[in-house]
Amino acid sequence: xxxxxxxxxSLSVTPGQPASISCKSSQSLLHSDGKTYLYWYLQKxxxxxxxxxYEVSNRFSGVPDRFSGSGSGTDFTLKISRVExxxxxxxxxxxxxxxPPTFGPGTKVDIK
Amino acid sequence: xVQLVESGGGLVQPGRSLRLSCTASGFTFxxxxxxxxxxxxxxxxxxxGFIRSKAYGGTTEYAASVKGRFTISRDDxxxxxYLQMNSLKTEDTAVYYCTRASWFDPWGQGTLVTVSS
Numbered sequence: 001x002x003x004x005x006x007x008x009x010s011l012s013v014t015p016g017q018p019a020s021i022s023c024k025s026s027q028s029l030l031h032s033d034g035k036t037y038l039y040w041y042l043q044k045x046x047x048x049x050x051x052x053x054y055e056v057s058n059r060f061s062g063v064p065d066r067f068s069g070s071g072s073g074t075d076f077t078l079k080i081s082r083v084e085x086x087x088x089x090x091x092x093x094x095x096x097x098x099x100p101p102t103f104g105p106g107t108k109v110d111i112k
Numbered sequence: 113x114v115q116l117v118e119s120g121g122g123l124v125q126p127g128r129s130l131r132l133s134c135t136a137s138g139f140t141f142x143x144x145x146x147x148x149x150x151x152x153x154x155x156x157x158x159x160x161g162f163i164r165s166k167a168y169g170g171t172t173e174y175a176a177s178v179k180g181r182f183t184i185s186r187d188d189x190x191x192x193x194y195l196q197m198n199s200l201k202t203e204d205t206a207v208y209y210c211t212r213a214s215w216f217d218p219w220g221q222g223t224l225v226t227v228s229s
Contacts, residue, residue, distance in 0.1 A: 039215060041157075048209055049149075049157065051217035060217065092157055096214050100175050101147075103157040 002027050002095050006104035013083040014112045021107045023076040023093035030073060030097075037097040040069055040078045043106075044089040052091075053078065085111055114138040114218055116210050121223030124200055132195040132223055134210030142166060142188035144213050148195045150206035151222070160208070163193065178204075200227045 003026040013019045029036045040053035051060045053069035056076060066081040080087055090106040120132040134146065147162035161174035163184045172184050183196040193210055207222040 037214075041216070043157075048219040048221055049216075050219065051215060054215050090156075094157075094216070099173055101159045101214075101216075103159070106156045 001100060002029075002098055002102050004093055004095060004102050004104035006091075006093060006107050008107060009105060010108045010110075012110050012112050013080075015085060016082050019080040019083050019087075019109060021078045021091055021093075021109075023071075023078070023104050025074045025076075025095055027098070028073045029076075029095050036072065037095055038069075038071070038076050039094045039096065040067075041092045041094065042087075042089050043092065044086075047089075049092065083109070083111070114212075116212065116218055116220035118208060118210055118220040118223040121208065121225045123226045123228065125229050126200060126202055126227055128200055129196070129198045130200065130225060132197070132208055132210075132225070134193040134195075134220060136191040136193070136212075139212075141186075141191035146184075146186060146193040147211050147213075147216065148184060148193075149209045149211060149216070149219075150204075151209070152203075152206045155206075158206075160195070197225070200225075202227050 005024045007022045029038045036056045038056045041049040043049040052063050057069045068079050070077050088110050090108050092106050093104040115137045117135045124130050145164045148160040150158050150160050161184050163172045163186050181199045185194045205227045207224050209219045209222045211219045
């Protein structure tokens with residue numbers, strides 16, 4: 001199975017400041033079709049996960065533009081340009097290039 | 113509005129069975145693969161398995177931890193996906209979510225399964 005790791009595992013951010021989460025995979029997530037199957041999800045407290053970013057850098061419908069994704073191969077980053085109170089929760093990266101789809105351990109983001 | 117609603121969770125003894133349902137609305141259910149993902153209390157997300165759409169054979173794939181015990185099926189006429197869980201173990205205790213397609217959106221609200229004697 002592809003192992004996904006995330007750093008840091010927790011992050012405390014002042015509102016209005018940027019935040020960055022790293023995600024690394026044990027194998028390249030670049031498919032022969034040219035797509036890279038790396039996704040980001042946010043699970044807000046008491047809620048189900050929600051899709052933020054698909055295929056590394058594409059913001060899903062309705063996701064604010066303060067969220068951005070980047071990276072390639074095995075190294076990926078989720079950035080929040082200016083953290084807002086509603087951004088608190090646990091962020092997960094996930095790969096689906098290979099079965100089984102696997103998630104990172106999650107990064108818990110809270111507000112200072 | 114695209115929506116998924118899970119049901120069927122509850123308290124069950126080890127070794128017993130339980131069937132979860134995922135009722136979809138707001139989209140053409142038969143066009144999409146459907147997945148189940150679980151989250152043990154206080155833990156992260158674990159993919160359980162999925163069922164492809166009929167266009168792709170309606171076949172299934174499972175995580176090693178549930179293979180041979182869990183079965184996913186679908187009724188496209190009712191827009192429902194099922195997760196049949198047999199030989200339940202205490203480590204199967206989790207909130208079970210259903211979600212759509214390979215990009216996992218949307219997610220249902222989840223249903224809690226507690227396996228305990």
